[in-house]
Amino acid sequence: MAWHIAAYTRQLQEGEILGVTVADLPVALYRIRGEVFASHNICTHAHACLSEGYLEDGVIECPLHQAQFDVRTGKVLSGPTRVPLSVYPVRVHGEEILVDLPGETVAAAQ
């Protein structure tokens, strides 16, 4: 695992989703009641960006086929998939949103 700067807090408004690419990985960032969460940005069912989906009450719904995931845990809540969403730890340092992504530790934050 390694911490990466994924975005800046000004880019992510309350209740919104931001799709970013971090270390070649598509990542979705969510801001829910001030807190930031991160997941893989591609639905586990079909190739669709969750950042194009619908966020409500901590649940992200895929725009294609309605798969719903808890953005805090990645758990499948409903929809045509049984594969949970990968979620990543998030830290906010000042303006920076950092996510802890799997993979080599070369790019680890100092």
Place this chain on the structure above:
Amino acid sequence: MAAECRQRVLIVGAGQAGARTALALREHGWQDAILIAGDEAEYPYERPPLSKSVLVGAADPADATVLSGADCAAHGIELIRGDAVAALDLVRRQAHMSSGSHMDFSHLVIATGSRARGLSLPGAQLDGVFMLRTARDAMAVRARLKQGVRVAIVGGGFIGLEVAASASQVGCRVTVIEVHRHLLARVVTPTIAAAVKRLHRAHGVDVRTNTRIEAIEGVDAVRRLRLADGSAIEADLVIVGVGALANDGLAIAAGMPCGDGILVDEGARTRVDGVYAVGDVARHQSLWGARGVRLESWENAELQSVAAVRSIMGKPESPRGAPWFWTDQFGGNLQMLGFPDPLHEVVMRGSLDEDSWCVFMLDGGRIAAAYLWNAGRERRGIVQLMDAGHPVSASLLADRERPLRDLLKVNS
């Protein structure tokens, strides 16, 4: 002796609806036995990928398994594969299996699905003529879909068009033949049908609407389709997608009231106490304002199985919202909500030439149906407007600058 006193839910049919029923029974606290039986060899799976990712080789049917062997073991569900129920005795509460054995039940859920309607044309039995319903069908078609193969698709409905897109994607030369004036007749508006036709033509699919087939010709294998005007379409492979019929034969033989589907109420109850029907085989007496509808959809299989379980467990019904359906073709995603009617007022949000649009069908100022092209993000807001039954202004709906969430606020 105690074991004989236990109740047992028998689920006839091991597709998505049957499997979901079994799983939902455990989720809702059913403690007694669950037996699910189906005639297919595979573990229960969802069918939407069969005409799309499975055909292009991007997925296998097993990737969409709903109920695996491990699930059965974990949840104490007994699954019989490859053996169909041959007859039902609703008085003795017994099912007779094709293999000769019989099963007792206290509750019965009929989830026998639907079957592809065949063509009653000369040559329909020739080698190379396929229908698409099961995993086995999909794998047989996939084996034939090769670069340059000439594929004729009979029927411009959802299955036909999805297969056309998939076949085209793997390099086949594809012709779609539809007898009606429009593709997706009765399901979408003529203008949306025209947009779908443009999409297919842009990808090289030869789309022939208003075209009637007289015969499928060939000696041993299919060679061509003979059309009513005397012309012919050469084909190596014919795929028939002209609708589906409810597998309600067991219920009819058992004396239950049916009419292309087993009649059920909101709780998936049939007229026979303790007997339920779910999924494609069920005909809803009433659903979201429509009467006598049968829905062949992923969503219906998902929701109606839960409705049956709630009825079995004596839990109150949860109301169903506007029905939802999707299709994926050439990387585009079309979603449909509600029940359209040609008499409805059509309101466009965006232009059909764009990459994303919504079309609404208004009935007395309320949204009765909606079509979303690459606009799944809008779905939730639209569903809220539809299920609340709020009157909405056509001009506000058409205004893309105005978020749909705001319309709900305006109206509440």
